[in-house]
Amino acid sequence: MTHRAPVATVLSVIGARPEIIQAAPVSREIRLRCEEILVHTGQHYDARMSGDQITSTELPEPDVNLGVGSGSTDEQVTLGTERLVALIGERRPDVVLVRGDTSATLAGALAAERMGVPLVHVEAGLRSHRADMPEEYNRVETDKRSDLCLAPVPGAVENLKAEQVRGEIFMTGDPLCDMLERWRPEIEPYGDGSDYLLATVHRNYNTDDPVRLQGVLDSLGRSPWPVKWPLHPRTAAAIERFGLTVPGNVDVLAPVTYREMLALERGARAIATDSGGVQREAYLWGVPCITLREETEWTDTVDQGWNTLVGVDPVAFEAALSAPIPSERPPIFGDGHASERIAEQTLRLAAHVNTAAVSTIQREGWVS
Secondary structure: OOOOOOOOEEEEEEOOHHHHHHHHHHHHHHHOOOEEEEEEOOOOOOOOOOHHHHHHHOOOOOOEEOOOOOOOHHHHHHHHHHHHHHHHHHHOOOEEEEEOOOHHHHHHHHHHHHHOOOEEEEOOOOOOOOOOOHHHHHHHHHHHHOOEEEEOOHHHHHHHHHHOOOOEEEEOOOHHHHHHHHHHHHOOOOOOOOOOEEEEOOOHHHHOOHHHHHHHHHHHHOOOOOEEEEOOHHHHHHHHHHOOOOOOOEEEEOOOOHHHHHHHHHHOOEEEEOOHHHHHHHHHHOOOEEEOOOOOOOHHHHHOOOEEEOOOOHHHHHHHHOOOOOOOOOOOOOOOOHHHHHHHHHHHHHHHHOHHHHHHHHHHOOOO
8 A cells, every 4th residue: 555645734715806816826836745725715706706717717626615705804704714713623734825915814814823823924015004904904914923924026025024023024926927927828918909998996995985986987987998897796786876877988897707807908008996916917918007096005016107096086097097108117026936936935834833744845855
């Protein structure tokens, strides 16, 4: 009888569309090195926001779906934490890995802390310095609890150092860059070559305030080109609830898969968004971005001149659309190999707690 050599086990948490996209290249690299238990909290339960994204990104089907579903942020975190605590107790992973800034992220961090399991945070150190954003709170609280903070850009490293987090800090680059660069040859621009503006809006402070949401609509109405707008379910519900009218130049689309979104981004004349992921993708495509926020955690894109913060001011929005395009676009998100570094650093941490796996890890050369 052949006995399998002991390996580390990583419990990876996803819950929302951005995490699903970012998890795909990381999961592939982790599974080359050790066992992964992929857990979907079920925060996004709509097929177009979750299941279709998993299929589109080629992420393996989750091993467990916790069925957290909709509800307030506090409800999602509380229920997600309780169910993750139970799962950790049952499966006994060596490491818990969370990513980003969602309710699933914080639930994973709290569950790992409660169960005494080392925590890895991918996309650590990003800060918007906006206290009313749930995402900012989730990032800060997760970084406080992390044993390994994996930062995507140099600015995130500096934030973590300034906050004197207790965990080890390591800059990996951005796995979103890995995903986009892998698919770049396969993605054809959307449409027939005609100019259009791509819009995405989902942040709670833009959708839950009728004045701000009206500002978003008024801004999109200033576009000199037709607007393509894949409508997030939260935003669609808010427009209906507040009785607002979408401008006539806006073509409302159903939520799209990740591949479809990349095609829309690549073909756009410009992109208007409040999404952190879309800001990065716009930069990677070389498409000017207008961010419908007063701040961003992705400050490097602003510093390079490819991203303009306008809030929901239609005048500033219109001015940003006519700004010149920068002549340079340095590789601020890394070299397309962030996922390999994330897997290697995660396995290194796991080796500290799973001594039985050390000889296997060293023999296979998974950690240099």
